[in-house]
Structure formats: C-alpha cells, structure tokens
Amino acid sequence: xxxxxxxxxxxxxDPAGIGPETIVAAWGYSAVxxxxxxxxxxxxxxxxxxxxLWNIDAEVVPITDPAEAEPSLVxxxxxxxGGDQALDVVPGKVSQAGxxxxxxxxxxxxxxxxxxxxDGITTxxxxxxxxxxxxxxxxxxxxLLAEACGVRNFAMMLHLPPGNRAEGPAGLSVxxxxxxxxxxxxxxxxxxxxxxxxxxxxxxxxxxxxxxxxIDQAPRIGVCALNPHAGEDGIFGCEERTxxxxxxxxxxxxxISAEGPLPSDTLMARAAHGEFDxxxxxxxxxxxxxxxxxxxxxxxxxxxxxxxxxxSPDHGTAFDIAGKNQATETAMLNAIRLADxxxxxxxxxxxxx
Numbered sequence: 001x002x003x004x005x006x007x008x009x010x011x012x013x014d015p016a017g018i019g020p021e022t023i024v025a026a027w028g029y030s031a032v033x034x035x036x037x038x039x040x041x042x043x044x045x046x047x048x049x050x051x052x053l054w055n056i057d058a059e060v061v062p063i064t065d066p067a068e069a070e071p072s073l074v075x076x077x078x079x080x081x082g083g084d085q086a087l088d089v090v091p092g093k094v095s096q097a098g099x100x101x102x103x104x105x106x107x108x109x110x111x112x113x114x115x116x117x118x119d120g121i122t123t124x125x126x127x128x129x130x131x132x133x134x135x136x137x138x139x140x141x142x143x144l145l146a147e148a149c150g151v152r153n154f155a156m157m158l159h160l161p162p163g164n165r166a167e168g169p170a171g172l173s174v175x176x177x178x179x180x181x182x183x184x185x186x187x188x189x190x191x192x193x194x195x196x197x198x199x200x201x202x203x204x205x206x207x208x209x210x211x212x213x214x215i216d217q218a219p220r221i222g223v224c225a226l227n228p229h230a231g232e233d234g235i236f237g238c239e240e241r242t243x244x245x246x247x248x249x250x251x252x253x254x255x256i257s258a259e260g261p262l263p264s265d266t267l268m269a270r271a272a273h274g275e276f277d278x279x280x281x282x283x284x285x286x287x288x289x290x291x292x293x294x295x296x297x298x299x300x301x302x303x304x305x306x307x308x309x310x311x312s313p314d315h316g317t318a319f320d321i322a323g324k325n326q327a328t329e330t331a332m333l334n335a336i337r338l339a340d341x342x343x344x345x346x347x348x349x350x351x352x353x
Contacts (some may be wrong), residue, residue, distance in 0.1 A: 005037045006119035006343035007066055008336060009079065009112055011105040012042030015089045016098045017317025018327035019124025020050035025329035026336060028056060028073055036119075036340040039069040039077035041112075042105045043086045047078060053325055066117045081108045091323030099130030106141065110148045113308035119343035120309030122335045125317045128180075139180030142303050145310055154305035155198045157205065158291045158314055161334055165294045167274035170209040170219075172294070174279045174287040175202040175304065186283040190226065190239065195247035196254075199223065199280050201304040203256045206278045208345050219277035222267045223248050223260030226282045230263045244282075264290075297328055300335045302342070309342040311335040 013019025023040060024047060026032060040047055044060045051058055058074045069077035086101035109121040123141055131138060138144040146154040158174045166172035177198050178186040199221060206219035223244060227237035234241060244261040251258040260267075264281070268290035271279050281287030291299055292314070299314035313331030321327060 005035065006340050007069070007117075008036045008038045008339050008343065009066070009109040009118045009121045010038055010040050010336065011109050011121065011123045012040060012046055012102070013105075013124025014098045014102045014127045014130055014317050015043070015046045015086050016091050016093050016095060016130070016322060017125055017127065017319060018322050019126075019317065020046050021054060021322070021325070021327045022313065022329045022332040023047070023124060024050045024054055024056055024058070024076070025327070026332040027058065027076055029333060030073065032333065032336055033071060033073065035337065036343075037069060038071050038336065039063065039066060039079060041079045041081055041109045041121075043082050043084075043101060044078045044080060045084075045087055046101075047076060051076075053323065066112060079108065079112075081105050092319040094127055094129045094133065094319070096130065096133040099127060099132070099134035099136065102126035103131060103134060103136050103144075106144060107148060110145055110308065113310075114149065120311070120339040122332070122339045123310065123312045124332070125313065125315060127317050127319070141301075141310075141312060142179060145303055145306060145308075149306045149308060151305055151307070153197050153201075154303060155201050157202065157302045157304050158287060159300045159302055159338065160291055160294055160298055161300075161338075166272055168271070168277050169213055169215055169274075170206060170277055172271055172279070172291070173202065173206050173209070173277065174281055174291050175199075176281050176284060176287050178283050180284065183283060183285075187226070187239075190243060190282055192243050192247045192250070195223065195244060195280065195282075196250050199247065199251045199256060199258055200254070202278045202280055203251075203258075205302070205304055209341075210277065212341060212345065218255070218257040220275070221251075221256065221258045221278045221280060222262055222271055222276040223251075223258055223280045224264040224267055224282050224286055225261035228263070230261050297330050298334055299331060300338050302338065309339055311339040311342065
C-alpha cells in the first residue's frame with residue numbers, strides 16, 4: 001500500500017519581497033507535486049498578484065483546513081492568514097504591515113505542524129526590519145520558530161545539495177554555533193557546551209541524509225577554528241585550545257567523526273571538494289559566506305532541533321528585484337524537496353539527538 005504524500009505548508013514570507021513570486025514559480029514544476037502535497041499560507045490576494053506578475057495561469061483557492069487542500073499545477077490551496085492590510089504593501093518596501101503578515105503566516109504554519117496537521121513547513125524569506133517594525137523582536141525565522149516550539153537547543157544549518165559545487169555524496173551542510181548577533185557577542189557566546197550540542201545535531205541530521213542515499217556511515221564533520229590559522233599555537237588567540245578542542249575531543253568520545261579545530265578557510269575548501277560531509281562554523285558569516293560563494297541560488301536553510309520540519313531558501317527578501325519578475329525559484333524548489341525528505345524521516349530533526 002502506498003504511503004500518502006507528506007503535506008507541506010509553504011508560507012508567503014514578506015509580501016513585499018520575492019517570496020510569493022518564487023512560490024508560484026516553483027508551483028508549476030510537476031516534480032513538486034510528485035513528492036508532496038503542498039499548500040500555501042498567507043493572503044490569497046498576494047499570491048494572485050504574483051501569478052499575474054509572472055503570467056501564470058493558476059487558481060488560488062482559499063481553505064480553512066489543510067485537509068481541504070487539493071493542489072495541482074493549476075490549483076493553489078491557500079490557508080488564509082492576516083488581514084487586508086497586507087494588500088497595501090508595496091513591493092520592495094519595508095513596512096509594519098508586511099512584517100505582521102509574514103509573522104502571522106509563520107505562526108499559523110508552525111501551529112499546524114505542532115498539531116500534526118502538516119508534515120513540514122517551508123518558509124519564504126521575511127524582512128527582519130519589517131518584523132521588528134511590527135513589534136516582533138526576533139532576530140529571524142530560526143529564533144521565532146524555536147520559541148514557538150518551546151525549544152532551547154536549536155541550530156541553523158545551510159545545506160547545498162550534491163552536484164552544486166559540493167562534491168560530497170550528500171552535498172555540504174554547515175551548522176552554526178552562534179547566529180544573529182554581532183561578531184563581538186558571537187565570540188562571547190561560543191562555549192564548549194554549545195559546540196558539542198551543534199556538532200551532535202549536525203551528526204544526526206547529516207547521518208540521515210547519507211542513509212537516505214544508501215550510505216550507512218558516520219558523517220565526516222569538520223569543526224572550524226575561530227581565529228586565523230587556528231590560533232597558530234596561541235599566537236592569535238587561545239579559544240582553539242581552551243574551548244573548541246575540548247568540544248571536538250568530547251564529540252569523538254561520543255562516537256562522532258569530528259575533526260578540528262581547523263582553519264576555516266582551508267576547511268571550507270576541503271569540504272567543498274568532498275573531504276567532509278558537514279562543517280560546524282563558529283559564527284554566522286564564517287559559514288554563510290563560504291556556502292553562498294559556492295552557490296547561493298541552490299542552498300537551503302534548515303532549522304535543527306525543532307519538533308517540526310522547517311526549511312527555507314537560503315536567500316533574503318531581495319527587495320531590490322521584488323515585483324520585477326527577476327527572481328529565481330531554484331532555492332525554493334530545493335527547500336520544498338528537502339522539507340519532503342526531512343518529513344519522511346522526521347525523527348532526524350528532533351533535538352533529542
């Protein structure tokens with residue numbers, strides 16, 4: 001007997017950004033409908049506007065329950081959230097209304113996932129400035145969803161699928177120890193305990209990615225140093241010796257195939273060439289810059305440690321091209337595909353790794 005396809009809720013993101021455009025563009029791929037049962041979350045009129053912009057012949061059908069969703073290439077079920085103030089949002093402009101609309105869509109999708117009504121969520125980009133203007137003081141999607149799910153041990157993972165300048169069998173995944181904060185604050189927040197926690201999350205999720213490809217082995221995880229040249233024996237800093245190396249040694253004792261601390265510049269190059277399946281980065285830009293240089297239009301953002309599946313394209317709202325029919329849907333397609341894969345092995349996303 002065939003298993004039912006996973007139900008994936010796709011949130012519209014900030015209505016002033018490219019999120020709705022990338023969603024309707026991705027909707028027209030039969031490959032999406034072959035693997036999952038998608039529906040969108042947000043204001044129906046926003047998606048109709050995107051369809052008109054892209055000259056796509058499809059119908060947006062409001063629903064009040066995910067069970068009502070009957071998606072097809074020309075039918076987009078929409079779980080209606082938010083008021084009509086979202087209709088006044090101007091493409092490319094930060095606004096309180098845009099931030100509120102994006103927030104309401106994400107919270108609605110998270111609640112559906114927590115209630116077991118959907119198998120995963122894929123979120124289009126939101127604007128942190130608009131989110132704050134609406135009174136929601138979260139650094140981003142990751143922290144917002146962590147609070148909504150009531151978890152404290154969580155992490156951001158960027159994933160580049162195999163074949164996109166990532167030569168490893170499962171592509172390349174980068175997990176971050178610290179996230180949205182100043183570099184000064186990030187350094188203060190890097191602890192042995194946090195490195196161990198993020199390395200464990202990376203091990204569980206990437207192990208599942210490998211297993212899905214028929215590779216039953218521990219992922220090879222490279223752990224970044226913080227300082228240039230991995231501190232050069234303490235000349236450029238002692239964090240490698242006092243904080244990072246003890247974490248790597250503990251991870252090894254736990255059965256994790258971890259190596260480090262390694263200079264991040266050469267580690268990222270080695271990982272791209274397939275020597276490592278995953279990298280643990282110490283701070284936001286250490287991981288983001290490297291992966292986005294490889295291919296920012298293919299990469300996907302995954303939140304680890306949640307009791308729900310959540311993926312997102314690894315790009316922002318792109319206000320500069322919003323409403324101009326210039327966006328690309330590749331990362332959105334990859335995000336939906338990965339949400340489907342994660343939903344099929346949901347236990348691999350949970351924090352109890």
